[in-house]
Amino acid sequence: MRKHTYAELKERGLGAQAAQHVIKKTRDAYTTLKANIKAGNYGKPGPKRRAKVESKPVSFRPEAAQPFDDRCLSWQYDAQTVSIWTVAGRLKNVRFACSADALKMLREHRKGESDLIERDGVFYLIAVCDIPEPEVYEPAGFVGVDLGIVNIATTSTGYRAAGRGLNRHRARQIELRRKLQAKGTKSAKRLLKKRSRKEARYTANINPMVAKTIVTTAERTGSAIALEDLTGIRSRVRLRKDQRSSLHSWAFAQLGTFLEYKARRAGVPLVYVNPAYTSQQCSECGHIDRKNRIDQATFACRACGFLANADDNASHNIARKGGTVWTAGRESRVPATP
Structure with missing residues (x-):
């Protein structure tokens, strides 16, 4: 690209360094596009969506970064x-x-x-x-973090970040957008533009505070953090139509990112665990049964009779899995054979 475009960019009045940045930005855009196509993010070969993406050149917005x-x-x-x-x-x-x-x-x-x-x-x-990261310490225990929609985060130490306020704010924004879109006037469109990203900004303000509380607790107690690996959950879970909006606006990945970078800055170990059966398994006896989960908030073990909040029970299962993952992944402490 430099061979074919650098001279032309210079003739158009761009400086040498600016021309190099234009070439690099264009190259990066096509590299990202190719990676997304290869990963199947635009579907399998054949559908109109993928064909359109493959045939259409990349365009850049005037206000792009x-x-x-x-x-x-x-x-x-x-x-x-x-x-x-x-x-x-x-x-x-x-x-x-x-x-x-x-x-x-x-x-x-x-x-x-x-x-x-x-x-x-x-x-x-x-x-x-570029901030130097402190050395990660050997954890004395694990703080399991169960992420959810009703409760944003529930930890095995007893901390619970309720999602009631966030969910009410989200429902209010959805209703306001629906009314403005139905009205369709110029003033309504102007208000829609003004309110754009309001919900995302509100969520991005709540999640760092939740992450900071969890990381601070882990650092103070010398513990590590165990998180569920929820990659691809939106495509795996099947919900009723009225629940899909809540699932697709669930910012679990953003909260996980905040937890990860805050933990790295504090030197707190963090591991991801398999989320399978964490909500169905009893944290006391280990019995797994779908019927253990009576409803969203209640867990009652069919084997031992253990009764607890469902999110609290899941967080303890995640903490236990975190210890297993850490033990399996760390270096052996056995002395070398002489």
Whole structure:
């Protein structure tokens, strides 16, 4: 691509470094497209959707994220300004706002490229910070985390993040969107645009607080965190039509990501376990039966009579599985044979 396009990009007025970024961004887009097709994310060969994706060239939105390296963008931390290259020339002394902790992190750990994005008329600079990770300690136990919709997260230590407020907010946003879409006027469309991503922002505000509480508890007790591997759950689970919206708006992957990066920054071990039968198995005697789960909130073992909250029971099963996974995956402590 450089051989065929670099000279043309230079003739159009792009600087050398900017031209290289344009080529790299285009290459990355087609690499991602090819990987998605190969993974089957657009279906098997033949359907119209996949044929359309394969035949249509990749297009870029005018407000799409744009990467800048240190040659195209420089930071002045004391003045809290940046100097950034544009097609109209370099803009200097462009002020940026951030918290005191974020400024300290930028000053000490910023490294590599920064992405400039535009969202709802506001520009954001997303900087890459290379932060050294503390050494992971040997856990004294495991905190099992059961993720759900009614309860966002339930841990084996007794912490429960109720999802009532989030679910009410989500239902309210769905109803408001339905009414505005049915109205169809210009003002309704303007309000729809204004309210876009409101639900996602609300969820993205709740999940970090839940993740921080769980990681802090594990760090304080010297424990590790055990999470269910819920990859592909949306395609496996079959629900009634009125429940599908809740499943597909469930942000379990986002919460898992927050837990993972916060655990890495704190040096807390984290493992993923197989979620099979965690909600049907008794955490006291190990008996597995679908009938053990009476309803969403109640677990009653048919073998030993153990009665508990269903999410609490599942979290203890996940904690036990976490210990098994950790033991199987860590290095042998047996001394070498002389």
